[in-house]
Amino acid sequence: MSGDAGRARLGLRGAISSVGDIPRCRSKDPVAARTLAGSAHAAGQNAPALSSSRFARLTTLHSEASAVRNASHPLLACGAVGATLLAFIVLGHDGRRIAQLALLAAPMVLWLAWPLRSARLRRLRAALVWLWVMGFALDGVARAYLLDTYQAAPDGAMVLGAAANTNARESTEYLRMHWRSAVVWSAALAGAAVLAGMFVRRGAAAVSASAAPGVRQRLPFWPRSLVLMVLLLACLAYASKPWRRLHPALFWSQWSHSVQALRAAWADQQQVRDRMMAQAKAIAPVPLEAGPSTVVLVITDSINRDNMALYGYGRPTTPRLLAHKAQAGDQMAVLRHAWSADASTLPALRNLFHFGLPHTENGEHPPHLLALARAAGYKVWWISNHDDLAIEQQHARFANVVDMVNRTPGRASASLDGEILDCVQEALQDAGTDRKLIVVHLMGAHPHYSLRFPENANPFDDDVDAVETGLVKDGRSAWVRRFRQEYDAALLYHDFVVSELLQQTRSAGKPHDYRAWIYLSDHGQEVGHGSDRAGHSPSTASGYRIPAVIWRNRQPLPDGAAQQQPFRADWAAWTLMDLLKIQWRGQVPERNVLDPAYRWQPPKIPVAVESFSR
Numbered sequence: 001m002s003g004d005a006g007r008a009r010l011g012l013r014g015a016i017s018s019v020g021d022i023p024r025c026r027s028k029d030p031v032a033a034r035t036l037a038g039s040a041h042a043a044g045q046n047a048p049a050l051s052s053s054r055f056a057r058l059t060t061l062h063s064e065a066s067a068v069r070n071a072s073h074p075l076l077a078c079g080a081v082g083a084t085l086l087a088f089i090v091l092g093h094d095g096r097r098i099a100q101l102a103l104l105a106a107p108m109v110l111w112l113a114w115p116l117r118s119a120r121l122r123r124l125r126a127a128l129v130w131l132w133v134m135g136f137a138l139d140g141v142a143r144a145y146l147l148d149t150y151q152a153a154p155d156g157a158m159v160l161g162a163a164a165n166t167n168a169r170e171s172t173e174y175l176r177m178h179w180r181s182a183v184v185w186s187a188a189l190a191g192a193a194v195l196a197g198m199f200v201r202r203g204a205a206a207v208s209a210s211a212a213p214g215v216r217q218r219l220p221f222w223p224r225s226l227v228l229m230v231l232l233l234a235c236l237a238y239a240s241k242p243w244r245r246l247h248p249a250l251f252w253s254q255w256s257h258s259v260q261a262l263r264a265a266w267a268d269q270q271q272v273r274d275r276m277m278a279q280a281k282a283i284a285p286v287p288l289e290a291g292p293s294t295v296v297l298v299i300t301d302s303i304n305r306d307n308m309a310l311y312g313y314g315r316p317t318t319p320r321l322l323a324h325k326a327q328a329g330d331q332m333a334v335l336r337h338a339w340s341a342d343a344s345t346l347p348a349l350r351n352l353f354h355f356g357l358p359h360t361e362n363g364e365h366p367p368h369l370l371a372l373a374r375a376a377g378y379k380v381w382w383i384s385n386h387d388d389l390a391i392e393q394q395h396a397r398f399a400n401v402v403d404m405v406n407r408t409p410g411r412a413s414a415s416l417d418g419e420i421l422d423c424v425q426e427a428l429q430d431a432g433t434d435r436k437l438i439v440v441h442l443m444g445a446h447p448h449y450s451l452r453f454p455e456n457a458n459p460f461d462d463d464v465d466a467v468e469t470g471l472v473k474d475g476r477s478a479w480v481r482r483f484r485q486e487y488d489a490a491l492l493y494h495d496f497v498v499s500e501l502l503q504q505t506r507s508a509g510k511p512h513d514y515r516a517w518i519y520l521s522d523h524g525q526e527v528g529h530g531s532d533r534a535g536h537s538p539s540t541a542s543g544y545r546i547p548a549v550i551w552r553n554r555q556p557l558p559d560g561a562a563q564q565q566p567f568r569a570d571w572a573a574w575t576l577m578d579l580l581k582i583q584w585r586g587q588v589p590e591r592n593v594l595d596p597a598y599r600w601q602p603p604k605i606p607v608a609v610e611s612f613s614r
């Protein structure tokens, strides 16, 4: 560009010295310029005193045309860069926001129309405008992705919580699962980068006024007024704080502050836990019975009951649980219609341990199940295959013994849930206490599914069965069908782990010691059930459909009819207090699925559910 401009300037000087009285160039059109040069040629012929060679005239002609072309580029550059920007703004925002973002973006784009003399400044401008465009493009892509995948804004609680709670391993697994969308969005970004790169360099170059009186540098009246008006509006946009905060640079730096603040708030919740322990002691829960009591709570992740043979699924994903069921009779209840009230882990566990109750009016937490259990004399274990800061601080640290199996560095297979079985066995054999609550937190079938079962342990990927045919009929894409095979293989391995946990509990201690076991998932998972997607799913019922199974060795469980009643995971703590045989004044029998007084109320979830009894 700078070369062109330089040539133009030199050439114009030559034209003036050699040609003399040339009509002023008012046209941006190269054709007009050529005509003009023609007349210059004629003028040269009519001026015998001047030393005008044909060569000089040709130089003149060429350079004048390129000077004129130069003057026409800025508008094209503004248009192309502006259109690219707008496309990405529309991608990530809607309604009034689009106009607001467009105004915030406008000044740098219009800068391209401002003639700059120095080539270095023009290069700097090109670089800055390019960065500007890419900032808006990244913003648009990030927002569009979150909206498309989770119907969530980046500053919503779910996304902030997930971002603050994610470690490097989880991020890698996430990318391995979602690389397809990553490729698509990266391609869009690369397109923007190339397009913007091509046009930002075509910004206006100034031609010295004395040297180039013939080249028009100013925009005509109407475009100029329009530019001024847009700039004025942009000033207003920047003056207003709520508008200004939408600017990608401000928004995302604020976002990263929020994520760090959240992480810092989680980093030490000892004081909060101390307060909640004191609260639990004040409630003074008491054991209903003397004697040994062992309760095992198995919380798994991302298990959709629709994929369990135990719930009637077409693939044999739960042979061991089915065997337990056949053997245990009325000691084991499979709650047919279990639902989570949340589609992601953090809110689901928050609800589970806090009885699904909201914060109190003065901002205090409702009682915590583990604090109550300890206040009632239970020794609590937290044995987890997750490595998760928020869950550790908000729940796990209430336990007397915290065992984060997955945190051991350098153990490649550590992420398989089977790794926790030894720890659970150890806890069950602990002779130091009579009353035990053992919480087991599994990875279950959390994405990436292929990492949730041992290598070469996928029996569902070789032949075409009814499930596969059904998915094809529903128009599910090949990769979603493959995810379904992996998901089901993860469930088969999960069946092994969960059955082992049940077996351990069934055979622990003396035969007549009281033991209970409850198993449920934090939330469900969409794997081509209701849409052509795989992953956490706040927007489809699959995101909330979970399994829930209860076993206890004394007192038969409610019969078939009672097991048909819908169950919700955010009320599970009411049932757990029953299993723990703890008496406290807060108990609400209407929310305890084991109580004859149980009354189902549908949870408020952002999905239209036809029937909770299906």
Ligand SMILES: [Zn+2]
Binding pocket: 301, 302, 344, 345, 346, 446, 522, 523
């Ligand atoms: Zn989860």
